Amino acid sequence: MLIIFFIFGLIFGSFLNVLVYRLHTAEELFLSRSKCPHCQKPIRWYDNIPVISFVILKFRCRDCQKKISWQYPIVEIFTGLVFVLIGWKFFVLTDTASWASTAYYLFVASALVTILVYDFLYLEIPMIVLWTGIFASIAFGLYTDWMIISQGLTFGISKVEPLSMHIYSSVLAGFLAFVFFFALSAGSREKWMGMGDAYLVIFLGLILGWPEIFLALFLAFAIGALYGIIMLALKKKKMKSQVPFAPFLVLGTFSAIFFYEPIVSWYLGLFY
Numbered sequence: 001m002l003i004i005f006f007i008f009g010l011i012f013g014s015f016l017n018v019l020v021y022r023l024h025t026a027e028e029l030f031l032s033r034s035k036c037p038h039c040q041k042p043i044r045w046y047d048n049i050p051v052i053s054f055v056i057l058k059f060r061c062r063d064c065q066k067k068i069s070w071q072y073p074i075v076e077i078f079t080g081l082v083f084v085l086i087g088w089k090f091f092v093l094t095d096t097a098s099w100a101s102t103a104y105y106l107f108v109a110s111a112l113v114t115i116l117v118y119d120f121l122y123l124e125i126p127m128i129v130l131w132t133g134i135f136a137s138i139a140f141g142l143y144t145d146w147m148i149i150s151q152g153l154t155f156g157i158s159k160v161e162p163l164s165m166h167i168y169s170s171v172l173a174g175f176l177a178f179v180f181f182f183a184l185s186a187g188s189r190e191k192w193m194g195m196g197d198a199y200l201v202i203f204l205g206l207i208l209g210w211p212e213i214f215l216a217l218f219l220a221f222a223i224g225a226l227y228g229i230i231m232l233a234l235k236k237k238k239m240k241s242q243v244p245f246a247p248f249l250v251l252g253t254f255s256a257i258f259f260y261e262p263i264v265s266w267y268l269g270l271f272y
């Protein structure tokens with residue numbers, strides 16, 4: 001079953017590469033065929049197979065022989081792996097209720113990968129993707145609560161604690177994360193943190209809820225610091241050069257979605 005998620009992820013990753021490029025150049029998203037960014041020749045359908053085509057073509061365009069960026073296969077494989085983790089964590093073939101959450105997380109993961117790649121390439125967060133994700137997350141949160149409440153009613157429970165509701169935890173997490181990042185951004189006049197990141201963490205808070213968002217942000221800073229140290233050591237970046245932060249936030253979020261319990265119990269195990 002997971003192999004289907006992987007192949008589906010590869011194909012979707014290939015689409016997300018195109019999406020990132022077309023969001024940036026403001027091209028129409030679906031109608032026109034993919035083309036080589038160098039020579040503009042349309043890509044043949046048999047050269048459009050994720051990962052495999054890159055290997056067969058030896059990472060060069062069939063027409064102009066210019067190098068195709070490593071970004072393409074990396075994003076495809078990464079999306080494939082994320083989709084596998086979603087299948088592993090959320091999908092149960094015989095449980096139709098799990099299909100909705102699987103679909104939601106596949107959608108959210110696609111939005112997060114798009115944001116990661118876009119910010120990495122252009123130091124900017126694609127707002128249209130972000131708002132779509134925020135809207136979907138609120139809708140999914142309300143849907144989840146509604147399912148729980150309606151199930152509770154059939155079991156004769158008429159009162160649901162507002163604080164136990166999914167949407168409450170989500171909005172709280174999004175709001176607190178936003179306040180923290182807004183302060184970082186405004187306080188440093190966007191030198192430490194861009195305003196786009198403050199909007200991004202609203203989305204991440206809505207996905208994760210409280211207290212999972214806390215782990216995601218912690219990991220984002222940890223991964224970011226590690227990346228900074230490595231880049232300084234390799235002399236690839238200077239102390240002052242601008243580094244996109246959304247990729248770290250997205251990686252922290254994926255870690256928290258899939259591995260919250262093992263990470264927390266490992267961390268607590270360090271002290272007891």
Ligand SMILES: [Zn+2]
Nearest residue numbers: 036039061064
């Ligand atoms: Zn070409």
